[in-house]
Amino acid sequence: MAPKVLIVLTSADEFPGVGKTGWYLPEFAHPWEVLHSKTELTIASPKGGAAPLDQGSVEMFKSDPVSQKFLAEQKSLWENTVKLSDVNAGDFDAIFYVGGHGPLFDLTDNATSLSLIQAFAAAKKPVSAVCHGPTVFLKATTPDGKPLIAGASVTGFSNVEEEQVGLLSKVPFELETELQRVSDGGYVKAAEPWAEKVVVSKTNGIGGPLITGQNPNSGSGVAKAILEALGI
Structure with a gap:
C-alpha cells in the first residue's frame, strides 16, 4: 500500500496592504509531480473547499512546463480541499506545507495545524514545508513545550529573496530572522538567492x-x- 501524504495549502487570499495572495504554483506543482505516482495524496486547507492560488505565481512561472501542465489539468486538487480540522494525523505517513505568502497569515498561529505538526513529529513521521511554508514550525512545540525546531537545521524564504520581490517591508515578520531565532541559529540558505536548497534535519528531542x-x-x-x- 502506498504511503499517505497530507499536503496543506493556505486559505488566506489577502495580503494586508499589498493585495491578493495565496499558495505558490510551482511549490505545489513540482512536489505533486514527484509524489503523486508513489504516494496517496490528500489536499487540505484551514477553511476547506477552494484554496486560493497566488496569480502572481502563475505569471512568474508561465514558462515552466510542469507548473503550467499542473495548472491546466489538476485544478480539482485545490478547488476541493479537505478542512484541516477534519484531518486525523494517524491516517497519514507525512505532512507537507506548500508556501506562498498566504501561510504567513493563516498557518503560523493555526491551532489545528500546530496540533497536527506536533502529532506527526511525536510519531516520528516526516514534517516538511517549502519557501514560506516553514512559518508553520515557528510556534510548534515538543510535548514538554520546547520549540520543535530548536537546535535543528532549517531553511525557508530568505530576507534577500523577500527584498528582491519587494515585500520585505510588507510581511508581518521576516521568516529568515524568525527561523534563525527559534532554531537557535540553525537557519541555513543557498549560496545564491533563488538557488535550490533543501535541508533534512531532526525535530528537537523527538x-x-x-x-x-x-x-x-x-x-x-x-x-x-x-x-x-x-523509504521509497
Whole structure:
C-alpha cells in the first residue's frame, strides 16, 4: 500500500496592504509531480473547499512546463480541499506545507495545524514545508513545550529573496530572522538567492525527520526528501 501524504495549502487570499495572495504554483506543482505516482495524496486547507492560488505565481512561472501542465489539468486538487480540522494525523505517513505568502497569515498561529505538526513529529513521521511554508514550525512545540525546531537545521524564504520581490517591508515578520531565532541559529540558505536548497534535519528531542526547502526552486527536492524519509 502506498504511503499517505497530507499536503496543506493556505486559505488566506489577502495580503494586508499589498493585495491578493495565496499558495505558490510551482511549490505545489513540482512536489505533486514527484509524489503523486508513489504516494496517496490528500489536499487540505484551514477553511476547506477552494484554496486560493497566488496569480502572481502563475505569471512568474508561465514558462515552466510542469507548473503550467499542473495548472491546466489538476485544478480539482485545490478547488476541493479537505478542512484541516477534519484531518486525523494517524491516517497519514507525512505532512507537507506548500508556501506562498498566504501561510504567513493563516498557518503560523493555526491551532489545528500546530496540533497536527506536533502529532506527526511525536510519531516520528516526516514534517516538511517549502519557501514560506516553514512559518508553520515557528510556534510548534515538543510535548514538554520546547520549540520543535530548536537546535535543528532549517531553511525557508530568505530576507534577500523577500527584498528582491519587494515585500520585505510588507510581511508581518521576516521568516529568515524568525527561523534563525527559534532554531537557535540553525537557519541555513543557498549560496545564491533563488538557488535550490533543501535541508533534512531532526525535530528537537523527538528525532523525526524535519524537511525544509528555501524557495520555489526547492519544491522537487523537498518532495524527493519526503520519499527518501518514507523509504521509497
